[in-house]
Amino acid sequence: MAGGSHGFALVAPASRGLGLAFAQQLLTRTELPVVATTRKDCAGVRDRILTGKNVPSSAERRLRLFEVDVKDESTISSMADAIRRDYPDTPLRLALTVPGILHVEKSPSQIDAASALDSFQVNALGPLLLMKHLSQFLPAKSTPEFQSTSTSGTGGESQLELPSHAVYAMMAARVGSISDNSSGGWYSYRASKASVFQLAKTFDLYLRSKSGKKALAVALHPGTVRTDFTKDFWKGREMLEPSDSAERLLKFLIGMSPDFDGGRGKCWDWKGDEVYP
Numbered sequence: 638m639a640g641g642s643h644g645f646a647l648v649a650p651a652s653r654g655l656g657l658a659f660a661q662q663l664l665t666r667t668e669l670p671v672v673a674t675t676r677k678d679c680a681g682v683r684d685r686i687l688t689g690k691n692v693p694s695s696a697e698r699r700l701r702l703f704e705v706d707v708k709d710e711s712t713i714s715s716m717a718d719a720i721r722r723d724y725p726d727t728p729l730r731l732a733l734t735v736p737g738i739l740h741v742e743k744s745p746s747q748i749d750a751a752s753a754l755d756s757f758q759v760n761a762l763g764p765l766l767l768m769k770h771l772s773q774f775l776p777a778k779s780t781p782e783f784q785s786t787s788t789s790g791t792g793g794e795s796q797l798e799l800p801s802h803a804v805y806a807m808m809a810a811r812v813g814s815i816s817d818n819s820s821g822g823w824y825s826y827r828a829s830k831a832s833v834f835q836l837a838k839t840f841d842l843y844l845r846s847k848s849g850k851k852a853l854a855v856a857l858h859p860g861t862v863r864t865d866f867t868k869d870f871w872k873g874r875e876m877l878e879p880s881d882s883a884e885r886l887l888k889f890l891i892g893m894s895p896d897f898d899g900g901r902g903k904c905w906d907w908k909g910d911e912v913y914p
């Protein structure tokens with residue numbers, strides 16, 4: 638396992654879908670400790686992550702599960718307390734926050750206040766509160782650069798060459814883009830995801846002053862991915878598998894420049910194209 642100067646990775650949540658794929662790839666293709674979250678059933682989710690294709694048996698001691706429901710801030714702050722205690726002097730190197738929920742509304746009359754509130758709590762407040770409690774772990778200007786991790790593969794998969802700065806990514810969605818909206822509908826999902834574009838930009842501006850080029854923030858669009866999220870639309874549609882989307886996004890993220898005129902603070906898709914707000 639990589640020591641404290643290599644940092645740790647975090648995926649919240651990692652119970653299924655894209656989060657699960659990210660956690661499995663990070664355990665397989667890096668030697669970092671991986672902190673993962675789930676709303677429930679830590680033991681079951683731990684098993685699910687560790688039994689993924691190519692996940693090496695050595696991953697077990699690097700994986701830590703926390704029970705986090707982003708609608709309950711106390712569960713996020715408890716996780717942060719435990720990270721502070723259990724990973725002293727270990728900065729956050731790669732973070733992926735991916736909670737998401739869709740309540741379909743085709744017309745204004747279908748909007749239900751409780752469901753819309755749920756969308757905002759999970760899709761907008763979720764990443765906001767995760768950012769609030771996790772920002773303390775990102776490197777400051779004075780923190781030494783991350784050391785490069787060993788390239789000896791543990792699972793036979795190609796190892797990720799991690800950059801010397803930290804990357805904090807939040808999952809947005811193309812439908813959260815106002816300029817891209819040509820079909821309407823999905824009011825609360827669109828509006829709540831639009832806020833993730835703003836969060837990434839605002840958080841990145843904070844990181845520019847706190848961390849300089851040692852940490853950056855971005856928003857992501859994963860493509861249309863075959864997960865429970867898109868189950869109703871699987872029939873007859875071509876979709877990315879979660880592992881393919883996660884692989885493409887990780888490749889993009891680790892290749893990002895921390896320069897102030899680079900792509901930080903923006904939203905990027907799985908192909909590396911910008912999604913305009």
Ligand SMILES: NC(=O)c1ccc[n+]([C@@H]2O[C@H](COP(=O)([O-])OP(=O)(O)OC[C@H]3O[C@@H](n4cnc5c(N)ncnc54)[C@H](OP(=O)(O)O)[C@@H]3O)[C@@H](O)[C@H]2O)c1
Pocket residue numbers: 650651652653654655656675676677705706707708735736737738759808809810811858859860861862863864865866867
């Ligand atoms: N799939 C796509 O095509 C697509 C496209 C654009 C954007 N996205 C975005 O990508 C992200 C991941 O989506 P996915 O496709 O992997 O969907 P998914 O398989 O439905 O997974 C959604 C995840 O969100 C979690 N979640 C829901 N409510 C939560 C809460 N209160 N607290 C913590 N976690 C909560 C779920 O946890 P439980 O297992 O506990 O329910 C699950 O891990 C979402 O933000 C989604 O909006 C997906």
